[in-house]
Amino acid sequence: MLFNSIDFALFFPLVFLLYWGIFNRSLRWSNGFLLISSYVFYGWWDWRFLFLIAFSSLIDYFVGQGVFRARTQVQRKFLLAVSLTVNLGLLGVFKYYNFFIENLTEAFRLFGHPLEMSSLQIILPVGISFYTFQTLSYTIDVYRNEIKPTQDIIEFFAFVSFFPQLVAGPIERARELLPQFGVKREFNYAVAVDGMRQILFGLFKKMVIADNCAVLANDIFNNYELYSGSTLLLGAIFFAFQIYGDFSGYSDIALGTASLLGFRLSRNFAYPYFSRDVAEFWRRWHISLTSWFRDYVYIPLGGSRGGKWMAARNTFIIFLVSGFWHGPNWTFLAWGGLNALFFLPLLLTGKNRQHWGVVDEGSLLPSPMNAAKIVFTFFLITFSWVFFRAENIQQALDIIKKIISSSLFELPHWGRMSIREMAVIGFIPVFLALEWHGRSWAHALENFGSQWPRPARWLGYAAMIFTIFFLTGEEQEFIYFQF
Known part of the structure; x- marks a missing residue:
């Protein structure tokens, strides 16, 4: 269902009227209605995708609970690894499997060792890169003790599937959006x-x-x-x-x-x-993704704490990963690498924050x-x-x-x-x-x-x-x- 379609022009006014007119009298009913509406919105493309987002939501809901209750650091790390493996594994299979198979086969062929591996006819679920990063932010923040896990499964499922930003962002942090599902909303003209x-x-x-x-x-x-x-x-x-x-x-x-x-x-x-300059551009373009990579990849890699060259290395990693996030094509990696090259002179001269x-x-x-x-x-x-x-x-x-x-x-x-x-x-x-x-x-x-x-x-x-x-x-x- 596209925002600029007749379907959405009929869908949203109906949701708006029912939401404020009937379901907003109770927080639980309000969140439940938003969850159902979001699943209808997402299932409009292909109802089979609903099983995937529900599975991802279920895993991270229970992982969050488990990480919070775990008694040892080993248990906490294991549960975080489960969330990372499941979410990134699903993303990898649906989005990157064919890319790796095709390039691996081509590499073996070039060296004279043909490899018999077939690609799969996989439909890429709409918005999987966005909601995967959104659920990961939740489990990582719980692991870091930056937020407490929600006890309300409806609230969490509604947070993951919230239809206005579900399929193309912004990628919301749990610490910012999830609490909004925990308080009664009031209409503000x-x-x-x-x-x-x-x-x-x-x-x-x-x-x-x-x-x-x-x-x-x-x-x-x-x-x-x-x-x-x-x-x-x-x-x-x-x-x-x-x-x-x-x-x-x-x-x-x-x-x-x-x-x-x-x-x-x-x-x-x-x-x-x-x-x-290019540094300012990346502070103003797709801000939610840029800040996600900064907080969950760049800083854990060491950020700029090891000096200019470590900052340069980490910057290249971020841009290349960002490029690859956009799709399984060498053009996106080249795009990311090129932006890293544009960014590098500003970083090395200390002008990236001017x-x-x-x-x-x-x-x-x-x-x-x-x-x-x-x-x-x-x-x-x-x-x-x-x-x-x-x-x-x-x-x-x-x-x-x-x-x-x-x-x-x-x-x-x-x-x-x-x-x-x-x-x-x-x-x-x-x-x-x-x-x-x-x-x-x-x-x-x-x-x-x-x-x-x-x-x-x-x-x-x-x-x-x-x-x-x-x-x-x-x-x-x-x-x-x-x-």
Whole structure:
């Protein structure tokens, strides 16, 4: 069930009305209803996936109980190992089994020893990478004595399967989201209105910006042999806006939907394309995943406590693991490694923490220096997106080779664009202007038109709805559903 589908447009209002009108009178009934709703939402893709998420939830619920009650450190470590083995094992089988089998077979073939191993016809469960990391955060935090395990199994199952963020994040920590299932929620009109604004802007990002950019990017990447370097660079830029509009749009809808149900989810994006260097970009892009790897991988590896070179080693590990988390393809590893290379000079010179605040806060335009930094960082990130988008390493290298050739200086040209696609290209600057104007807020429409008369403000919302209705691109599945 997609957020931008008719199914969800019917599903969520019904859930909202039943949740606040009937089931919110009792906390246990409220959590039970959210659990059932979440399982209906998740089972809409394939009901068989429900057994997997239920099994993972059951394991971690009892592991959490066992770790808390264990009398020895050996028992605690054993139970943690059970959780890690089961969760990462399931993730490995469903997501990476064929990748390892195919590459192992190819390696043996190259050395003259053919290996007879067949791949499996495995369907990747939607969102498995997200809820696996979410349940692992629970057992690890219980093991570290940072939280106490919940005694309420309905509460825990609802936490793991909470439908607004189930299939594409943000990856919530148990210490932040789980306690919210333990207290009675009260409807807050102001929070609900802000949630509606965030949903509206998320739909605009996804349906107008991302889906239309996808049509252009797909055409250019799928026919890259036919195009000049300038056109391929434009295709990479379209993909940069596609993936940002797609993923941050999903996150906006998730946060807005959760707030309508009385929950507060973690911010997942903070205007990353206004970053002044790559380090700042990674503090602003997919924040929940970046912080997860920092807390559960980077710091346990030693972080930067062993000096610059240990920090560099651990940074490379994090970026490579992050790349591999995205999918079983060498292109994702190359994408992660490339970002690590971009990050390394900042780390070694101690400049990786120089940009924390809002860029040129309160200013109408960025300073010339910051504008240059933003543009340079954007093109570095866009360069790396080529590997993320390419089907394989060879395709990525062929595209890069053309981009850095003399054809980069030719006028971009590709197939005929529709009027809608031309209009959307014109909307990209408008989209950036909205984001720039709202860069100090939690989302771009948080205080949009707050000083305007109410009719003018509602006219602005109506214009955005009108734009979504008439400029919606060809429906594209959310990119991060495949991860």
